[in-house]
Amino acid sequence: MPSKHATETARRRTFAIISHPDAGKTTVTEKLLLYGGAIQLAGTVKGRKAARHATSDWMELEKERGISVTSSVMQFPYKDCIVNLLDTPGHQDFSEDTYRTLTAVDSALMVIDVAKGVEERTIKLMEVCRLRDTPIMTFINKLDREGREPIDLLDEVERVLGIACAPVTWPIGMGKRFKGVYHLARDAVHLFSPTHGGKVQQGEIIQGLDNPRLDEVLGTQAAELREELELVMGASHSFDAEAYLAGQQTPVFFGSAINNFGIQELLDDFVVYAPAPRSRATQSREILPAEESFSGFVFKIQANMDPQHRDRIAFMRICSGTFRKGAKLRHVRIARDVRIADALTFMASEREHAEEAYPGDIIGLHNHGTIRIGDTFTEGEALAFTGIPNFAPELFRRAQLRDPLKMKQLQKGLQQLCEEGATQLFKPLTNNDLILGAVGILQFDVVAHRLRHEYNVDASFETVNVQTARWVSCADERKLEEFREKAAANLSIDHGGDLVYIAPTRVNLQMAQERWPEITFSATREHG
Ligand code: GDP
Numbered sequence: 001m002p003s004k005h006a007t008e009t010a011r012r013r014t015f016a017i018i019s020h021p022d023a024g025k026t027t028v029t030e031k032l033l034l035y036g037g038a039i040q041l042a043g044t045v046k047g048r049k050a051a052r053h054a055t056s057d058w059m060e061l062e063k064e065r066g067i068s069v070t071s072s073v074m075q076f077p078y079k080d081c082i083v084n085l086l087d088t089p090g091h092q093d094f095s096e097d098t099y100r101t102l103t104a105v106d107s108a109l110m111v112i113d114v115a116k117g118v119e120e121r122t123i124k125l126m127e128v129c130r131l132r133d134t135p136i137m138t139f140i141n142k143l144d145r146e147g148r149e150p151i152d153l154l155d156e157v158e159r160v161l162g163i164a165c166a167p168v169t170w171p172i173g174m175g176k177r178f179k180g181v182y183h184l185a186r187d188a189v190h191l192f193s194p195t196h197g198g199k200v201q202q203g204e205i206i207q208g209l210d211n212p213r214l215d216e217v218l219g220t221q222a223a224e225l226r227e228e229l230e231l232v233m234g235a236s237h238s239f240d241a242e243a244y245l246a247g248q249q250t251p252v253f254f255g256s257a258i259n260n261f262g263i264q265e266l267l268d269d270f271v272v273y274a275p276a277p278r279s280r281a282t283q284s285r286e287i288l289p290a291e292e293s294f295s296g297f298v299f300k301i302q303a304n305m306d307p308q309h310r311d312r313i314a315f316m317r318i319c320s321g322t323f324r325k326g327a328k329l330r331h332v333r334i335a336r337d338v339r340i341a342d343a344l345t346f347m348a349s350e351r352e353h354a355e356e357a358y359p360g361d362i363i364g365l366h367n368h369g370t371i372r373i374g375d376t377f378t379e380g381e382a383l384a385f386t387g388i389p390n391f392a393p394e395l396f397r398r399a400q401l402r403d404p405l406k407m408k409q410l411q412k413g414l415q416q417l418c419e420e421g422a423t424q425l426f427k428p429l430t431n432n433d434l435i436l437g438a439v440g441i442l443q444f445d446v447v448a449h450r451l452r453h454e455y456n457v458d459a460s461f462e463t464v465n466v467q468t469a470r471w472v473s474c475a476d477e478r479k480l481e482e483f484r485e486k487a488a489a490n491l492s493i494d495h496g497g498d499l500v501y502i503a504p505t506r507v508n509l510q511m512a513q514e515r516w517p518e519i520t521f522s523a524t525r526e527h528g
Helices: 004-010 025-035 044-054 058-071 096-101 120-131 150-161 212-218 220-235 241-245 263-273 404-419 442-455 477-486 506-515
Strands: 012-019 073-078 081-086 107-113 136-141 164-167 169-172 180-183 188-191 205-207 249-254 295-303 312-320 328-331 336-339 344-347 350-353 362-367 376-378 389-391 395-401 424-428 435-438 459-463 468-473 491-494 499-503 520-522 524-526
Touching (some): 012 263, 025 081, 025 136, 096 389, 107 120, 150 164, 169 220, 205 212, 212 220, 241 249, 395 404, 395 442, 468 491
Parallel strands (some): 012 107, 164 249
Antiparallel strands (some): 073 081, 180 188, 328 376, 395 435, 424 491, 468 499, 468 520
């Protein structure tokens, strides 16, 4: 008989949703929770978002960030599985957190608006998933509205995102003529009947494409469907679980999240095909989830709004072993053993204290300033997980102090905020600027706010002539030294002590790359 550890691990499904704002991520999340039995939650995800739109007040920001500690991870049971859904901040608070959350999942769900197709944010998030060949399922949403031809959409996904598409369900009409979906593998038509809110879809299911009942309900659309499907099946890939797991093919589902339609079909296949926790690379060896000895890494640190705990929460993804309440764990980077008495788990809406947690689960650790992004916890082995990178920022600002005597506090504050992953810091070799980098504009506001409140430093951020950054390295030390001298005006040291090329324009970067072919310019940097 398999051990409890093996059984519990095998039934974990840990994933995140990637999408462009407004495609329907919040609605899909809510409906997944609805089907996961956390019905009382329907509406709360929305409420959080409404609050975000309604105000830009910083206290509100804090509050929202606090609330989202609990909704950053949502765990719910479905069939025999335990699903962990990791929220990726969308909208204006898009940040490095979003990217790093994707390093803690085993698969992703891509939500696409049927009318809009592949959008810019989706492309970026997909690039991040590519770094680890994360398996991706696709949900094409809003079929109750007029949109683009499904065939064209699949074509666009294949072309723009470079991943093969395998339709698992196929829509019957759209907009006013939307009648439901046909499930290719099950040879069954699921009929659509619009429902809103907290009720699950109870539409009729008709078995078999040739079933005369189909002509009865669909009229002329039945013949259209058969014809279209013949074409689709001839022209598209059929679902191949192996290609999906390798990140080469995405199974595609159609539906309408707001009407609870298509979500159950998606979830049913998700728990069957989405991967259980996968092995993880460390600097020394591969860690298998089946290993008895505990290991995990921190991928996110967030302010905790519980007034009882004015500390921060470090989110740790468990990679192997079983976590038990009160366990003593080695905090590898600082080589210290700590007893974890009050870790948080994230069961549906309630934040609960963890008794036990397994590979694939996320637990929250209270962080009093010692935990950094990328930190590893084990039962003693000196492991360091890899693949939790910093991403090259796309936005840059120069920190400007109102009171020059506060330089020390500013530097200390920035260093700590960098370790938490709130921002990145670059110090040019040839001047005393402090240049901050981010991938989302809100990161600067958060940093300014936290500097003021936590470090008592009033800083402003002004534009600076930097457009992009690359970490540089070279096997040939003499060449690197030469580069360091000749390109000094464009070089800086980041908060981890690594050398970074900061370019005023993309053209400048391109020219530097052409001029220095021996130098590696990298868009990501590992924590460490
Ligand atoms: P997010 O920004 O990706 O989280 O998207 P939301 O879930 O907030 O959805 C954006 C908008 O699309 C909201 O007004 C939703 O009510 C609407 N929406 C979501 N799903 C559907 C759907 O299936 N059909 C229609 N017509 N609208 C939808």
